[in-house]
Amino acid sequence: MPSFLHFFQILTETKGVFIKAMLLTLELTAVSILIGIAIGLFFALLKISKVKILESISDTYVYLVRGTPLIVQIFILYFGISGIFLLPDFWAASLALALHNGAYIAEIFRGTIKSVDKGQMEAGRSLGMSKALTLRRIILPQAFRRALPPLGNQFIIGLKDSSLAAFISMNELFNVATTLGSNNFDEMTYLLIVAVYYLLLVALLTFVVNRVENNLAVSDR
Amino acid sequence: MIKIENLSKSFGDLHVLKNINMTVFESDVVCLVGASGSGKSTLLRCLNFLEKKDRGKIIIGGKEIIPGTDNINEIRQRVGMVFQHFNLFPHKTVIENVIEAPIMVKGIAKEQAIAEAKRLLQKVGLEDKEEVYPSKLSGGQKQRVAIARALAMEPEIMLFDEPTSALDPELVGEVLTTMKELAEEGMTMIVVTHEMGFAREVADWIVYMNDGMLIERGEPEQFFNHPKEERTKEFLKTTEL
Numbered sequence: 371m372p373s374f375l376h377f378f379q380i381l382t383e384t385k386g387v388f389i390k391a392m393l394l395t396l397e398l399t400a401v402s403i404l405i406g407i408a409i410g411l412f413f414a415l416l417k418i419s420k421v422k423i424l425e426s427i428s429d430t431y432v433y434l435v436r437g438t439p440l441i442v443q444i445f446i447l448y449f450g451i452s453g454i455f456l457l458p459d460f461w462a463a464s465l466a467l468a469l470h471n472g473a474y475i476a477e478i479f480r481g482t483i484k485s486v487d488k489g490q491m492e493a494g495r496s497l498g499m500s501k502a503l504t505l506r507r508i509i510l511p512q513a514f515r516r517a518l519p520p521l522g523n524q525f526i527i528g529l530k531d532s533s534l535a536a537f538i539s540m541n542e543l544f545n546v547a548t549t550l551g552s553n554n555f556d557e558m559t560y561l562l563i564v565a566v567y568y569l570l571l572v573a574l575l576t577f578v579v580n581r582v583e584n585n586l587a588v589s590d591r
Numbered sequence: 592m593i594k595i596e597n598l599s600k601s602f603g604d605l606h607v608l609k610n611i612n613m614t615v616f617e618s619d620v621v622c623l624v625g626a627s628g629s630g631k632s633t634l635l636r637c638l639n640f641l642e643k644k645d646r647g648k649i650i651i652g653g654k655e656i657i658p659g660t661d662n663i664n665e666i667r668q669r670v671g672m673v674f675q676h677f678n679l680f681p682h683k684t685v686i687e688n689v690i691e692a693p694i695m696v697k698g699i700a701k702e703q704a705i706a707e708a709k710r711l712l713q714k715v716g717l718e719d720k721e722e723v724y725p726s727k728l729s730g731g732q733k734q735r736v737a738i739a740r741a742l743a744m745e746p747e748i749m750l751f752d753e754p755t756s757a758l759d760p761e762l763v764g765e766v767l768t769t770m771k772e773l774a775e776e777g778m779t780m781i782v783v784t785h786e787m788g789f790a791r792e793v794a795d796w797i798v799y800m801n802d803g804m805l806i807e808r809g810e811p812e813q814f815f816n817h818p819k820e821e822r823t824k825e826f827l828k829t830t831e832l
Contacts, residue, residue, distance in 0.1 A: 493678035496639055497692035497744055498668035507695060511682050 380559050381566070384550065391546040392567050398460070398532045398542060399571075402467030403525055409468060410475025417480050428476065435473035441534050443470055448538045463535040471528045478524065482516040483509060515586050522579035526572055543567055592617045592779050593638065593748060598647035600633060607633050609803040611647070615748075615781060615796075620774045622790035623783045625800035625826065631783045634800070635750050638781070639670045652747070668696060671741035675753040677733040679725040679740070686712065686721040689740045697744070704743075711739040715769050731762030735769055742773075749773065751782040787830050791815055799823050 416428040435443070447469075448462040457465075486509050494504030536545035543564050551560035598611040607630045615621050623631040636642040638649060640656075640663050648655050656666055680688050689708035693699040699707075712718045715735040725733055734754055741749060751770065755763040767789045774780055774793050784790060790797055790811065797814040799807045799822075807814070807823045818824050 487678070489674060489676055489678035490680065492641055493674065493680070494692075495664075496641065496667055496670075496672040496674075497741070498664050498696045499692060500664050503695055507691065508680055515682065 377559055377562060380556075381563050384560075384563065387546055387550070388543065388563065388567055391541055391543045392571065394540065395529070395532050395542040395567075396571065398464055398467060398535055398540070399525070399529045399575075401464040402471055402528055402532070405464065405468035406471030406475050406524075406528065407521075409472030410479055413472065413476035414479035414483060417476065418483060432473045432476055435470055440466070440470050440531055441537060444534055444538060459535075459538055459540050463532075463538060463540055467528060467531060467535075470531065471524060474524050474527075475521065478517050478520045479513060482513040482520075485516060486512045515583075518579065518583045518586070522576065522583075525575055525579065529571055529575060530568065592619075592652060593781075594648075594650040595634075595638075596648040596650065598634070598637060598644055598649065600630075600637060600642065600645045607803050608637070608644075611805050613798065613805060613808075615779065617779055618777045619795045620778075620780045620793055621782070621796045621798055622794040623781065623798050623800060624785070624787070624790060625806075626829075628802075629800040630803040631800050632752050635672075635752050635781060635783050638748075638750060639667055639672055641672075664696075668744050669747045670750060671744060671746035671748070672750045672752065673734065673737050673741055673754050675756050677725075677730070677737045677757075679733055679736055681725050684722050684724055685717065685728070685736050688725070688736060689743050692740070693743050708739070708743060711742050712736070714742075714772075715739045716765070729762055730758045731765045734758065734766045738766075738769055738773070748779045748781070751780065751784070753783050753785070755784070755786060785830075787815075799826060801826065 413428045413431055416424040419425065444463060444466040447466040448457075448459070451457045451462060490508050490512065491501070491504055494508045495501070499507070532542055533544035535542050536548065539545070547560045547564035548557070551557035554560070593613075593615040595611055595613040598608055599606075600608040609630075611630075611634060623634065625631050633642055637644050640649075640658055643658065650656070651666065651669070656663075680691065683691065686705065686708050689711060690701070690704040693704045693707070694701060709718060709721070712721060715738055717732060717735055717739070720728065720732065720736075725736070728736065738754075754770070755766050758766065763786070767786060770780070770782070770789070771793050782790075782794075792811075794811055796808055797811055798805060799814070799820075801822050807818060807820045809819070814823070815827065818827055
């Protein structure tokens with residue numbers, strides 16, 4: 371069928387451009403995930419600190435971030451910050467994505483930390499370990515293992531969220547697809563092509579998360 | 592070694608401990624018995640400050656312990672606890688469970704901690720399970736690891752909160768044997784238990800609690816054969832098979 375041939379023809383022709391864009395998408399996602407985990411862990415710990423002010427700060431952050439669309443947050447960071455000082459596109463996008471992911475990751479960590487049996491903290495304390503030490507050595511490692519399935523989920527969402535960086539002119543996958551698509555009056559083909567690239571990336575991400583999960587599950591629980 | 596004076600505690604409206612007075616001397620083995628809800632576990636947990644008392648004094652080694660002023664973490668190094676549900680660290684191997692606190696809290700060198708852990712695991716009969724994760728152990732084995740883990744901190748006193756209540760009957764014996772050996776070595780022990788056979792054989796003192804109050808205390812022979820209080824007699828009737 372001609373349209374299949376056409377599809378594969380364009381797919382191979384545009385390999386170079388799309389792979390470059392895919393790497394940018396990967397970079398954006400990786401950076402935003404890493405910073406997002408740090409942010410998420412930080413605000414989760416604030417929330418369980420039992421200090422009212424710290425809990426409120428965490429609540430406010432989560433509410434603001436979950437309560438506004440990501441695209442709005444990206445624009446605010448990009449246009450707002452560049453009014454104050456020059457922030458390169460990549461970091462505006464990554465930071466916005468990291469802050470956004472961070473709120474959801476904070477709730478994931480908060481849930482998994484709470485899910486660790488109370489007896490674990492009691493055992494650590496009864497051995498003379500401080501609350502902080504028990505948290506660090508006993509609770510958090512268990513909480514982190516439990517967080518992997520929902521975290522993997524959040525990473526995939528983060529990967530697709532990176533497409534919004536197109537709206538601040540970053541040449542990631544979605545931007546390249548729509549630009550080339552309209553230039554060639556062939557939007558459909560390019561959208562289908564970019565869908566393939568996203569599927570590839572999600573498959574890769576899923577594989578990595580599964581491997582980490584299996585390696586950490588040696589202890590079975 | 593431990594003196595409890597006028598200890599009282601409530602959970603909201605529920606008055607769980609009512610004016611408890613008790614003294615435990617060095618090397619004593621005290622078995623706390625009584626029905627569920629009598630306050631025995633709460634009393635035990637007050638002794639290592641896992642529960643906060645409302646009123647009264649807890650005196651350990653001749654010195655009154657005041658949370659806030661005294662370093663409770665340090666006190667807990669001297670008072671070991673074994674839990675009904677073991678509470679082993681599931682993400683660590685058996686030997687890692689035992690060396691964790693000595694290394695992290697006391698700053699003992701890893702090789703030394705490992706050597707001591709091996710000795711303790713051998714003592715509880717589990718030297719061949721060093722590298723195993725807790726999920727692969729039976730309940731009796733888990734509890735013996737828990738005992739070794741608590742002993743690794745070289746406590747002066749060991750508290751046991753219904754150590755065999757969560758075990759299948761055939762696994763109870765191995766844990767009680769370990770506890771008996773510990774008692775014979777002179778460890779000061781306070782044991783909340785329903786195992787009357789163990790209490791009769793190993794305890795220096797039996798303490799019967801009911802409804803938050805200490806009803807009677809006596810040596811096993813006197814307690815089981817010639818109980819003084821009415822409520823004690825009723826309780827003993829319920830424990831006979």
